[in-house]
Amino acid sequence: MAYSDKVIDHYNHPRNVGSLDKSSSDVGTGLVGAPECGDVMKLQIKVNPQTNVIEEAKFKTFGCGSAIASSSLATEWVKGKTVDEALSIKNMDIVKELALPPVKIHCSVLAEDAIRAAIGDWKKKQETTKPAAVEAK
Amino acid sequence: MRAAQFCHSCGKVQPPAPADYFTFFGLPRKLHLKEAALQREFYELSRKLHPDLSVRADAREQAWILEQSSRLNDAYRTLKDPIQRTQYLLGLEGVQLEEQSKSATEEARTAGTVKKQVVPPALLEEVFELNLQLEEARLAKKMGEPDPELVRELEQQKKKWEAQFEESLEELKGYWHEWDKLIDHDAAPEKRAAVRDKMVDLLNRRNYIRNLVRDVNEVLEG
Numbered sequence: 001m002a003y004s005d006k007v008i009d010h011y012n013h014p015r016n017v018g019s020l021d022k023s024s025s026d027v028g029t030g031l032v033g034a035p036e037c038g039d040v041m042k043l044q045i046k047v048n049p050q051t052n053v054i055e056e057a058k059f060k061t062f063g064c065g066s067a068i069a070s071s072s073l074a075t076e077w078v079k080g081k082t083v084d085e086a087l088s089i090k091n092m093d094i095v096k097e098l099a100l101p102p103v104k105i106h107c108s109v110l111a112e113d114a115i116r117a118a119i120g121d122w123k124k125k126q127e128t129t130k131p132a133a134v135e136a137k
Numbered sequence: 138m139r140a141a142q143f144c145h146s147c148g149k150v151q152p153p154a155p156a157d158y159f160t161f162f163g164l165p166r167k168l169h170l171k172e173a174a175l176q177r178e179f180y181e182l183s184r185k186l187h188p189d190l191s192v193r194a195d196a197r198e199q200a201w202i203l204e205q206s207s208r209l210n211d212a213y214r215t216l217k218d219p220i221q222r223t224q225y226l227l228g229l230e231g232v233q234l235e236e237q238s239k240s241a242t243e244e245a246r247t248a249g250t251v252k253k254q255v256v257p258p259a260l261l262e263e264v265f266e267l268n269l270q271l272e273e274a275r276l277a278k279k280m281g282e283p284d285p286e287l288v289r290e291l292e293q294q295k296k297k298w299e300a301q302f303e304e305s306l307e308e309l310k311g312y313w314h315e316w317d318k319l320i321d322h323d324a325a326p327e328k329r330a331a332v333r334d335k336m337v338d339l340l341n342r343r344n345y346i347r348n349l350v351r352d353v354n355e356v357l358e359g
């Protein structure tokens with residue numbers, strides 16, 4: 001199967017590979033998998049507690065080229081966005097940007113799941129660490 | 138002789154009717170299956186549908202023979218393999234893994250929730266950790282400095298996952314048993330759906346385990 005140039009670029013030069021401190025209260029971690037193919041993806045975000053802006057994002061994906069490219073792109077996209085803005089990223093945006101063929105759509109779904117899971121994890125931490133702030137809203 | 142492929146009275150090949158693979162072999166939609174009997178049936182049908190034997194048939198009939206024999210091959214290949222047979226049956230029962238995963242993501246998006254992962258999070262963690270180790274081992278080998286401790290650890294992992302892979306087949310066979318009983322008793326759709334979903338969960342887990350076994354072996358042998 002032919003990969004698009006953008007996929008190849010992300011695959012050869014993945015952005016933001018690595019990890020963040022999972023135990024930090026500002027960090028959200030999402031670990032998701034696609035059982036169809038057995039691929040796994042971890043995406044982490046570091047959120048500024050004052051502004052709710054995602055300041056850093058890291059990923060590590062064990063999977064196909066499209067999954068690597070999707071998660072690499074996802075980290076680029078979430079950086080600089082607020083948590084709520086990042087939640088509006090849809091898998092089809094990734095499909096379009098990377099020109100993924102239909103058989104690779106599930107790889108982009110994985111990336112969206114990873115963003116949501118990371119944000120969900122971060123949100124959960126905020127509730128447990130500062131319940132007062134949540135209630136005040 | 139199966140009614141599906143041949144005429145009752147004259148024995149001539151019939152036009153291929155849209156039938157699932159179980160029906161093609163005249164089997165109920167059950168998962169325990171006598172593989173030897175299936176194989177015999179397959180050989181017998183193959184002989185009857187052999188294109189060389191159809192020289193006396195007219196063009197239309199020859200086309201049917203060809204189509205029937207290619208369906209025969211597909212059906213046999215699918216049904217004889219325990220995993221493929223199960224997956225095929227789940228498909229007939231309305232399971233579409235990829236579609237379902239996509240719509241679960243869409244639901245989570247609209248509801249603003251986090252999608253529930255279809256395999257236990259602990260398994261995902263293990264898969265991820267082992268992949269990290271495998272990456273390390275590959276790298277060490279590439280640098281010409283294989284790490285004996287890591288290799289020993291991976292050998293342990295290999296044993297563990299191979300055992301789980303075997304076990305998963307046994308577990309699956311347990312569900313086959315439940316399933317077949319429900320079919321025999323013509324059980325309500327909800328009951329069938331419950332067993333169906335257990336099989337889906339198991340096969341999902343098994344996909345990860347299969348990959349781990351494959352990758353660990355590749356690193357240890359390669």
Ligand code: FES
Binds near residue numbers: 039104110
């Ligand atoms: S093939 Fe499964 S994530 Fe790409």
